[in-house]
Amino acid sequence: MDRTRFFVRVASIYALIGAFLGSHMAGGGGLQLSAIHAHILVVGWLSLFAFAIYYRVFNIPKESKLSKVHVWSSFFGVLGLTAGMWLYYTQPIEGMRAFNTVFFIVGGTVLLIAFVVFAIMAFVHGKHISEDAQ
Template sequence: MDRTRFFVRVAAIYALIGAFMGSHMAGGGGLQLSAIHAHILVVGWLSLFAFGIYYKVFKIPKDSKLAKAHVWTSFFGVFGLTVGMWLYYTQPIDGLSAFNTVFFIVGGTILLVAFALFAIMTFLYGKFISEDA
């Protein structure tokens, strides 16, 4: 799997969703979804894009199990956090408030694990992270 391509493409989808939400909120005059909009843009667009650039700039081994875990926890964590946040705040289906809360918490926790894996990776593969050619 090309980690850079994957992250940049998924980030572009989140950027489109976030921009659409922002446009919709501005046009409608309501800011009820602003926290969700902000998280979609920050963790969905900016973080995933930054991770993609990280894998492009620094030559992290393609067979790294840590990098593979980072990619998938990032993907599922962003999805879980943003969709869970939307479910939690909008409650679109009556009677699912416990499910919505758990979805939100689990998504956020998976994303936290992804950021922890990223931090570990920057130290484990530190020899690849340098200004020297």
């Protein structure tokens, strides 16, 4: 899998959703979804795009198990956090409050794991992270 392409494509979807949600709030005059909008843009668009740049700029081995864990935990963490946040704040289905809360918490926890794995990778694959030409 091309990690850079994957992250850029997924980030572009979050950018589109975030921009649409921002336009919707601006047009409707309500800011009830501003926390969701901000998280979609920050963790969905900016973080995933930054991860794409990381994999493009630095020669992190494709067979790295840490890299695989990072990519998939980032993907599912962002999805879980943002969808869970939307479910939690909007409560679109009656009687699902506990499920929505758990969805939100699990998504955020998986995303936290992704960031921990990223920090670990910065040290494990540190020899690949340099200003010098590789």
